[in-house]
Amino acid sequence: MGKVISVANQKGGVGKTTTAINLAASLAAIEHSTLLIDIDPQSNSTSGIGIEPKSVSQSIYQILVDGVEASEAVIKTDLPYLDLIPSHINLVGAEIEMIDRPKRERILSEALESITDKYDFVIIDCPPSLGLLTINSLTASDSVLIPVQCEYFALEGLGQLLNTIKIVRQHLNRELEIEGVVLTMYDTRTRLSSQVAEEVKRYFGDKVFEAVVTRNVRLAESPSFGKPALLYDSMSAGAQNYLALGRELIIRNRKLFKSSPVFSTESTEN
Numbered sequence: 526m527g528k529v530i531s532v533a534n535q536k537g538g539v540g541k542t543t544t545a546i547n548l549a550a551s552l553a554a555i556e557h558s559t560l561l562i563d564i565d566p567q568s569n570s571t572s573g574i575g576i577e578p579k580s581v582s583q584s585i586y587q588i589l590v591d592g593v594e595a596s597e598a599v600i601k602t603d604l605p606y607l608d609l610i611p612s613h614i615n616l617v618g619a620e621i622e623m624i625d626r627p628k629r630e631r632i633l634s635e636a637l638e639s640i641t642d643k644y645d646f647v648i649i650d651c652p653p654s655l656g657l658l659t660i661n662s663l664t665a666s667d668s669v670l671i672p673v674q675c676e677y678f679a680l681e682g683l684g685q686l687l688n689t690i691k692i693v694r695q696h697l698n699r700e701l702e703i704e705g706v707v708l709t710m711y712d713t714r715t716r717l718s719s720q721v722a723e724e725v726k727r728y729f730g731d732k733v734f735e736a737v738v739t740r741n742v743r744l745a746e747s748p749s750f751g752k753p754a755l756l757y758d759s760m761s762a763g764a765q766n767y768l769a770l771g772r773e774l775i776i777r778n779r780k781l782f783k784s785s786p787v788f789s790t791e792s793t794e795n
């Protein structure tokens with residue numbers, strides 16, 4: 526099994542990394558074995574989960590460029606159910622190094638075949654571009670989760686992302702679905718946020734998750750302590766928002782995760 530989900534949006538700073546780290550941590554907290562993969566040269570997911578990118582010997586770079594086995598780059602994290610494949614600054618040059626390779630869009634997909642089944646979820650934090658790294662991620666994924674920041678021009682550029690998804694479906698990965706759209710940095714005090722939310726819902730309909738991520742300082746602080754918000758301040762709005770997103774994701778994928786602890790608490794409550 527193992528559902529592979531790319532967190533993607535080529536727009537910078539919309540909350541991809543915050544979503545990847547905290548969603549992965551939430552799924553792990555609900556006792557679903559989860560692998561977080563950092564495929565962004567900025568390595569923010571790697572440092573944000575407490576791993577110093579310069580200290581790793583095997584990373585996503587060696588998997589993509591040197592053909593290292595994916596399992597050799599897996600690192601355990603502070604959460605028992607959460608593993609990480611880190612990024613490395615060398616990844617900056619990877620797109621160029623991969624360019625002449627046969628089936629260059631499928632390198633990640635083939636590399637993950639051997640380990641996906643060990644996990645319930647594989648969450649991939651994509652860079653803010655639609656280049657070869659993101660294409661590799663989309664080709665390796667069952668679905669895409671799109672974070673949309675609640676601000677002016679929120680929908681701008683999403684057409685390009687949807688077009689890329691369409692092209693990947695046509696040529697590389699027919700099964701690729703849109704998992705959903707998550708609204709990030711929602712500010713409950715402003716009308717702008719609710720207006721953006723309405724606009725996004727008009728465009729994406731029920732693909733928009735009910736769980737909304739509000740603007741929360743704990744989410745911005747926790748990466749500097751190398752922790753997901755759940756381990757930094759578990760009762761913070763940010764940690765709780767991402768737990769709700771994790772639950773909703775599992776419920777939406779009920780068919781795959783019938784025995785999830787999410788459903789056992791539901792049935793005891795009823």
Ligand SMILES: Nc1ncnc2c1ncn2[C@@H]1O[C@H](COP(=O)(O)OP(=O)(O)OP(=O)(O)O)[C@@H](O)[C@H]1O
Binds near residue numbers: 537539541543710744
């Ligand atoms: N809900 C939130 N509340 C407060 N700050 C947030 C929230 N979500 C993200 N941030 C902050 O906004 C900034 C951008 O978020 P993040 O790094 O997750 O975006 P990104 O899409 O991964 O960026 P990039 O495109 O550079 O990879 C970060 O400083 C992060 O801490």
Ligand SMILES: [Mg+2]
Binds near residue numbers: 541565652
């Ligand atoms: Mg990022």
